[in-house]
Every structure is written in C-alpha cells, then in structure tokens.
Amino acid sequence: MHSRSIRQLSAVVLFVGLLLAGAAAAFAQTDPLPSWNDGAVKTSITDFVVRVTTEGGADFVAPEARIATFDNDGTLWSEQPLYFQFQFALDRIKALAPDHPEWKDTEPFKSALAGDVKGLVAAGDKGVVEILEVTHAGMTTDEFSKTVAGWLATARHPRFDRPYDQLVYQPQIELLDYLRANGFKTFIVSGGGVEFMRAFAERAYGIPPEQVVGSSGVVKFEMDADGKPKLVKEPKVEFVDDGPGKPVGINRFIGRRPIFAFGNSDGDQQMLEWTAAGDGARFMGIVHHTDAEREWAYDRSSHIGKLDKALDEGTTKGWTIVDMKSDWKVVYPPAQ
Amino acid sequence: MHSRSIRQLSAVVLFVGLLLAGAAAAFAQTDPLPSWNDGAVKTSITDFVVRVTTEGGADFVAPEARIATFDNDGTLWSEQPLYFQFQFALDRIKALAPDHPEWKDTEPFKSALAGDVKGLVAAGDKGVVEILEVTHAGMTTDEFSKTVAGWLATARHPRFDRPYDQLVYQPQIELLDYLRANGFKTFIVSGGGVEFMRAFAERAYGIPPEQVVGSSGVVKFEMDADGKPKLVKEPKVEFVDDGPGKPVGINRFIGRRPIFAFGNSDGDQQMLEWTAAGDGARFMGIVHHTDAEREWAYDRSSHIGKLDKALDEGTTKGWTIVDMKSDWKVVYPPAQ
Numbered sequence: 001m002h003s004r005s006i007r008q009l010s011a012v013v014l015f016v017g018l019l020l021a022g023a024a025a026a027f028a029q030t031d032p033l034p035s036w037n038d039g040a041v042k043t044s045i046t047d048f049v050v051r052v053t054t055e056g057g058a059d060f061v062a063p064e065a066r067i068a069t070f071d072n073d074g075t076l077w078s079e080q081p082l083y084f085q086f087q088f089a090l091d092r093i094k095a096l097a098p099d100h101p102e103w104k105d106t107e108p109f110k111s112a113l114a115g116d117v118k119g120l121v122a123a124g125d126k127g128v129v130e131i132l133e134v135t136h137a138g139m140t141t142d143e144f145s146k147t148v149a150g151w152l153a154t155a156r157h158p159r160f161d162r163p164y165d166q167l168v169y170q171p172q173i174e175l176l177d178y179l180r181a182n183g184f185k186t187f188i189v190s191g192g193g194v195e196f197m198r199a200f201a202e203r204a205y206g207i208p209p210e211q212v213v214g215s216s217g218v219v220k221f222e223m224d225a226d227g228k229p230k231l232v233k234e235p236k237v238e239f240v241d242d243g244p245g246k247p248v249g250i251n252r253f254i255g256r257r258p259i260f261a262f263g264n265s266d267g268d269q270q271m272l273e274w275t276a277a278g279d280g281a282r283f284m285g286i287v288h289h290t291d292a293e294r295e296w297a298y299d300r301s302s303h304i305g306k307l308d309k310a311l312d313e314g315t316t317k318g319w320t321i322v323d324m325k326s327d328w329k330v331v332y333p334p335a336q
Numbered sequence: 337m338h339s340r341s342i343r344q345l346s347a348v349v350l351f352v353g354l355l356l357a358g359a360a361a362a363f364a365q366t367d368p369l370p371s372w373n374d375g376a377v378k379t380s381i382t383d384f385v386v387r388v389t390t391e392g393g394a395d396f397v398a399p400e401a402r403i404a405t406f407d408n409d410g411t412l413w414s415e416q417p418l419y420f421q422f423q424f425a426l427d428r429i430k431a432l433a434p435d436h437p438e439w440k441d442t443e444p445f446k447s448a449l450a451g452d453v454k455g456l457v458a459a460g461d462k463g464v465v466e467i468l469e470v471t472h473a474g475m476t477t478d479e480f481s482k483t484v485a486g487w488l489a490t491a492r493h494p495r496f497d498r499p500y501d502q503l504v505y506q507p508q509i510e511l512l513d514y515l516r517a518n519g520f521k522t523f524i525v526s527g528g529g530v531e532f533m534r535a536f537a538e539r540a541y542g543i544p545p546e547q548v549v550g551s552s553g554v555v556k557f558e559m560d561a562d563g564k565p566k567l568v569k570e571p572k573v574e575f576v577d578d579g580p581g582k583p584v585g586i587n588r589f590i591g592r593r594p595i596f597a598f599g600n601s602d603g604d605q606q607m608l609e610w611t612a613a614g615d616g617a618r619f620m621g622i623v624h625h626t627d628a629e630r631e632w633a634y635d636r637s638s639h640i641g642k643l644d645k646a647l648d649e650g651t652t653k654g655w656t657i658v659d660m661k662s663d664w665k666v667v668y669p670p671a672q
Contacts, residue, residue, distance in 0.1 A: 035475070064544055136580075141587055185546070194588070194591070199423075202400075208400055209590065209591030210403075210523075210546075210547075210591055210592065210593050212591060214590060219587055219588065220580075220584070221580035221581075221584055221606055224632045229583065229606065229609050229610050229613050231584065231587050232584060244556075244557035245557075248555050251477055251567050252530070254546045255530070255546055256544075256545050256546065274565050274567075277564055277565050
C-alpha cells in the first residue's frame with residue numbers, strides 16, 4: 001500500500017469519523033423540551049410520542065396519521081387583556097378614523113377610539129361584528145395580509161411592551177418542534193381568523209399557511225378592469241372555527257382525525273373530545289393559565305378563554321392539564 | 337498498520353464505495369416522465385421545474401412556496417360518460433331503492449333507477465341536487481367514507497370494465513411524483529366532493545387528505561346518547577369549489593398562490609388565471625381530451641368538462657396545452 005493510498009484511506013477514515021460523530025450528536029439524549037419542568041405533565045407528552053413512534057409497538061402510528069392540532073389564542077400565544085386579533089382591529093379603527101369623521105359619535109367606534117372597554121362591552125356582539133367588518137373586509141386578501149404584517153412589526157403589547165408575536169409560549173414552540181422531529185404534521189385549529197394567523201404562523205411556529213385552520217369570512221374572486229384577478233374580503237362571516245366548529249373545521253380542512261390535540265378553553269372541548277374518540281393512542285392537552293405573575297391566571301369565570309366544562313372533563317378523563325406556573329420553566333422566549 | 341486495521345479500512349472503503357454507487361444511481365439521468373412523449377409540452381414541464389429548483393437561478397422558488405394544484409375530474413382521472421362521483425350517486429340510488437319504494441314513481445329517482453339519462457337531464461339541476469342529497473347526506477362522515485371505499489372496490493367502469501380508481505392518468509401520476517421529488521407540495525383543487533376524493537386520493541395519487549380541496553356540504557358535530565361524538569353530513573351545499581370558487585378554495589385551504597396549476601375545463605379557468613397572475617415563474621397546464629380511441633375526445637360543446645374559454649385563453653397566453661393523443665404515450669396504468 002503506497003503512501004497515496006494511505007493518504008486516501010486516512011481521508012476516508014476522517015470522513016467516516018465525522019459522519020459517526022454527527023450521528024452520535026443527533027442521537028445524544030438531549031432534552032427536547034428544555035422549557036418544561038420535569039414531572040407528570042412532561043412525561044405524559046414524551047411517553048405518548050415514544051409510544052406512537054416505536055415501530056412494532058402496540059401503539060405505533062404511521063407517520064402520515066400523526067396529526068397534531070393546536071388551538072392558538074391562549075394555547076400557543078397569550079390572549080389577554082384582549083384577543084390580539086381584536087386589539088389589531090381596535091388599532092385599525094384608530095388608523096382608519098381620519099377617513100371616518102362620523103365614528104366620533106357612533107358606537108361601537110366611539111368607544112373603540114376612546115379605548116372605552118365598558119362602552120365596547122355595551123355594544124355587544126353586534127358591536128364586535130361591526131368592528132370586525134370594517135377592519136377585516138373591503139380589501140383584497142393580499143392587502144389584508146400586508147396590513148397584519150405591518151401591525152405586528154409596529155404594535156406593542158401594553159403589559160409587556162413587546163411585539164405581539166413575541167408573546168408566544170416557548171414551551172409550546174419546543175413541543176411543536178419535538179412533534180415535527182417525530183414525524184408529526186402540526187396544525188393550528190383556532191377560532192381566530194385564518195388570514196390573520198397565516199400572517200405570522202410560519203415565522204412564529206413553523207406552521208405553514210396550508211396547515212392553519214381558522215374562522216373565515218366570505219371571499220370573492222373578481223377581475224380588475226385591466227384583467228388582473230383579485231380576491232376581495234367581504235363583510236360576511238363564512239365559518240366560525242370554535243367549539244363544535246373545530247371538529248367540523250378539522251374534517252373540512254384536514255380530513256383526518258388528530259391523534260394529538262392541545263387547547264386551553266371550553267372552545268376547545270369538542271376538538272379534544274373528537275380527538276379522544278378515535279381508535280388507538282391519543283393525547284389531549286389543556287393549558288391552564290395559573291400564572292398571574294409571568295402571564296395571567298384565569299379559568300372558569302374569564303370572559304376570554306373561559307375554561308370550565310373542558311377543565312372538568314379533562315380532569316375526569318385524565319387528559320393532560322398543564323399548570324402553567326409549575327410546569328413551564330419559562331413562558332415567553334427571550335426578548336429579541 | 338497491522339492487519340486488523342487494514343481489514344477495518346477495507347471494510348470502510350467497501351462501505352464508502354457502496355454509498356457512492358447508491359448516490360450515482362440516484363443521480364442517474366433517468367426520465368422522470370416516461371409516459372410523456374418527447375416534445376414541446378414535456379419540455380415546458382421539465383424546463384419549468386429545473387428553473388424554479390435551480391438555486392441561485394433567477395427563477396428559483398423556495399421549497400415551501402412550490403405549491404402545485406391539480407383539478408381532478410378530466411385532469412387526473414377520466415370523467416366520461418358521467419362524472420364518476422355522479423355514477424357513484426346513481427349506484428347508491430339503486431342500492432338504497434329497496435328502502436324507498438316511492439322512488440319508482442318519483443323523479444329524478446325513477447329515471448336514475450331506469451338508467452334513463454334523458455329523464456335525468458329533464459330533471460335538471462334540481463334533480464341532480466336531490467340525488468346528491470339522498471346519497472351524500474344523512475350519514476356520518478365515517479360512514480360515507482366507507483361507502484365510497486366499498487363502491488370503488490366493487491364498481492366497474494362501463495366502457496373499460498375496470499375499477500374507477502384505475503382510470504387515472506399514468507402521465508399525471510408520474511408528473512405528481514416528479515413534482516414532489518423536486519420539493520413541490522401537490523394539491524387537488526376540484527369541483528368534486530372533498531370527502532369523496534379523500535377516499536382514494538392518497539392511494540391513487542399520493543395526495544393526503546389534508547391536501548385535497550373540493551366542494552363540500554354542511555357537516556354538523558353531534559354527541560351520541562352514549563357520549564360518542566360524530567360528524568353528520570347534512571343535505572345542504574356549503575361550498576362549490578369550481579370556476580371562481582377555485583381561487584377562493586385555494587385561498588381558504590392553502591393560503592398561498594400556486595406556482596403550478598393543471599386543469600382541463602372552463603371550470604379551471606380562474607384557478608389558472610389566479611396562478612398566472614402571481615410574481616415569478618409560473619406554469620399553467622390544460623389537458624385537452626383529443627383521444628377518442630384510448631379515452632375520449634371532447635372540448636367546446638361537451639356537457640361534461642367543457643373546454644372553450646380556457647382553451648382560447650390558454651392558447652393566447654402560451655399556457656401548456658396537452659394534446660392527449662400526441663403527448664401521452666399511455667393514458668391509464670396497466671390493469672392490476
């Protein structure tokens with residue numbers, strides 16, 4: 001064996017060594033959920049994932065059937081003191097007000113402009129719908145997406161003084177990554193507007209637009225005078241992806257039953273029930289907001305994210321109830 | 337270097353050699369579209385795919401934006417002499433008839449049972465809707481899927497005496513595979529019923545349920561007396577994914593504009609226009625049914641799959657028009 005062959009073999013050995021080192025690193029026992037405190041909740045997640053991904057095991061699930069659905073508001077990001085999408089709508093009212101002098105004397109706009117929450121509550125559902133109509137319709141889908149992106153880039157949450165899309169839950173980001181690394185396809189199934197969520201879901205959660213299921217308004221295809229097609233958002237609700245609407249939305253958009261679902265409120269109860277009722281191994285999780293210091297503490301009597309019946313059902317049926325205060329090491333990612 | 341080390345190194349060399357041989361095989365210049373005849377149409381496809389996947393090239397498209405949408409009826413499988421889903425409905429009418437003695441004397445059921453196409457045509461859209469209602473509603477989504485699967489397993493096409501889901505287009509199966517091998521995500525966007533298509537799309541086309549966009553009826557979440565949730569199909573149209581409904585469906589389900597779209601009729605025109613109107617490289621394809629011998633020949637005056645305005649627009653704008661007779665080496669896969 002002359003020296004050139006030996007040099008080549010040495011190079012090969014080095015190369016193979018690097019390959020092996022890489023493989024070893026990939027297989028090292030690093031914690032995939034470092035922001036979750038050790039305990040029963042964390043174990044219930046990792047045990048489930050090991051069970052459904054162990055080939056030959058009794059609970060093995062083929063990768064294409066590993067569907068995981070997550071509510072968004074209160075499950076993947078915060079929802080207090082107002083649903084962030086409603087805060088977006090109120091900010092839009094302020095931005096649009098100069099073109100609508102009549103709003104100064106007309107409810108619900110008057111209260112919206114004054115930041116008068118009591119007045120808004122008095123305006124009721126009808127008022128909310130009016131606010132959503134003028135802020136979420138009458139423009140193309142492209143224009144709306146740009147408006148949402150612009151708002152996310154500039155607006156700051158009143159309590160934390162951070163952009164809204166930084167108030168996502170670090171432990172859930174890790175959970176989404178962990179599920180995907182184990183062959184799951186992760187979906188959002190939320191009462192929030194589908195086009196609002198798509199403006200940030202890929203960046204914030206690694207969830208692409210086609211895996212976001214949400215409420216929607218009627219959209220109409222139109223052709224411009226110059227022959228350019230556009231999609232125009234109309235002021236009419238088409239689908240409410242909340243409560244019993246969630247299994248309906250899952251059926252419509254995904255067409256398979258999830259084996260893993262996470263929510264935080266009674267609006268998620270039917271999604272969790274639908275998930276639980278399938279055959280084979282199942283995971284149902286609920287985020288219980290118990291941390292007034294780092295986030296908020298609320299459940300049965302909250303106007304936003306009310307968690308009452310689902311908490312009882314989850315407790316009775318042994319679903320995983322995350323106690324935010326004790327189960328999460330951190331709530332939000334570090335400020336950027 | 338003693339003999340054991342040399343043996344180990346020899347094993348390493350052999351191993352690396354095998355790796356390289358495997359890589360060479362993977363990169364070999366095999367034709368990804370063997371059922372397409374060489375020519376301008378085939379080249380327009382492969383050129384497009386090379387352009388959008390060449391990193392650093394002017395037309396490069398990131399993998400996550402490589403969205404390809406295909407119509408189903410007449411684009412991925414045949415649609416003559418009746419849309420296969422309508423044939424399914426007629427077969428269901430026959431299967432359900434013993435429980436409905438009144439159908440013998442009531443249109444459109446009387447004509448449906450007699451196989452009287454003229455009578456069905458006379459019953460008009462109202463008749464079609466009635467037939468779809470009794471065959472596509474009043475059962476759970478699970479029951480419906482099983483019924484469709486059972487029909488596909490037993491029914492045979494009158495002309496070809498083959499199961500309907502074997503009358504898929506072999507060249508399109510190859511095209512779907514080729515696109516996916518190049519990082520595309522492939523979707524069906526069809527006027528057909530979404531739950532009907534999902535019963536076979538994964539097996540027939542490699543397209544999973546969550547990538548099937550179609551027309552749908554209202555579905556309702558209900559809880560059984562024994563606390564088991566179910567989704568019940570109601571006799572009410574919810575969404576028609578055809579014509580201008582296709583870009584709307586794309587927006588609703590996918591949330592991104594395709595860069596590649598394939599259709600075969602005027603019902604696909606708006607999807608193709610919507611695809612064409614995006615920025616960057618675009619591919620718009622139309623299957624022109626020109627082969628009465630191996631399949632069917634029809635276009636401007638057909639009741640099913642009418643291709644008139646879209647053929648003119650596609651010709652004017654340089655979209656790829658597939659001449660089935662001359663561009664496809666084979667139409668269907670070999671009988672199984």
